[in-house]
Amino acid sequence: MTSLTVTDIELTSLPKLAHGKVRDLFTVDDATLLFVTTDRISAYDIIMANGVPFKGAILTYLTAHWFSVLSKAIPDLKTHFLGLTPPPSVRLTAGEQAVVRHRTMLVRKLKIFPVEAIVRGYLTGSGYKEYVAKGTVHGIKLPAGLKNCDKIPGGAIYTPSTKAELGAHDENISPEQAAKIVGEKYAKRIEELALKCYNAAAEYARERGIIIADTKFEFGLDESTDEVVLVDEVLTPDSSRFWPADKYEAGREQESFDKQFLRDWLTRSGLKGKEGVEMPDDVVQATAERYREAFKLLTGKGLDEVLGEN
Ligand code: ATP
Ligand code: MG
DSSP, X not given: OOOOOOOOOOOTTSOEEEEOSSEEEEEEETTEEEEEEOSOOEETTEEOSSOOTTHHHHHHXXXXXXXXXXXXXXXXXXXXXXXXXXXXXXXXXXXXXXXXXXXEEEEEOOEEOSEEEEEESBOOHXXXXXXXXXXXXXXXXXXXXXXXXOBXXXXXXXXXXXXXXXXXXXXXXXXXXXXXXXXXXXXXXXXXXXXXXXXXXXXXXXXXXXEEEEEXXXXXXXXXXXXXEEESOOSXXXXXXXXXXXXXXXXXXXXXXXXXXXXXXXXXXXXXXXXXXXXXXHHHHHXXXXXXXXXXXXXXXXXXXXXXXX
């Protein structure tokens, strides 16, 4: 088992296609990518100078777990997932193997729709702010009198945003605006799949003590079959708000299993929005703890056990 924290990855034998805030994508061939999740962590869209040990592994194995859960719950769901290891044709040095181990998914390379498919089951964050100001969430009218973190009456809603380039901020948009960006036909399918995935996942997580307040999916197009495919990471503490169900109470902010601890520390110390921030040890450890706990509740296995199996 490796204890190294990986924030930068270069592979001598594979060209890097893209460098996201957290992931590095390498081209295996025209149709396949090596999708490597580093231990980098971002908050308020800015990457911290240091990483969180095992975060890449947690996100990788949790995403793989969800792909399996969701594929069972939603029989017509297609995902980009091909496997957890690079194909034998990919030659990696021993050092590179150590770095990509536990952090890698082999995925189908797809054309990504430029919208973030956000689904909200609870009223919080930027959704709550808009509701307080205008009574709407992404332009969708909600009943009056809802409190911070209330469950959205009538079920989860689809609240897309634009997908900004690296360094820019996503913008909340209405489902109608999303349809203008991706086209009516694909927009409908994305919305349908996003809601199905959220509802299946929310039920699964609730039985395991976690409320998924909201989450963000991304979808791609398989141009050979014209199918909308679930891509990227799914239902991780990076892409979702996870709340401990036993401590949930509407009308106030919730404790969470995600980056809230880091965000609160940044705000408290006046470092919110600053580049190159080095997290102190206690913030790194507390964040790692929360990610690990969410992983264990959702997969039923400790991270060390899963690392040992792979
Ligand atoms: P975020 O979207 O989480 O705010 P980011 O866009 O900077 O951050 P990362 O999550 O670090 O990105 O990297 C993942 C990138 O890979 C995203 O741009 C995502 O759209 C893209 N991606 C995910 N799955 C695929 C796929 N199957 N084919 C091509 N690109 C993909
Ligand atoms: Mg991303």
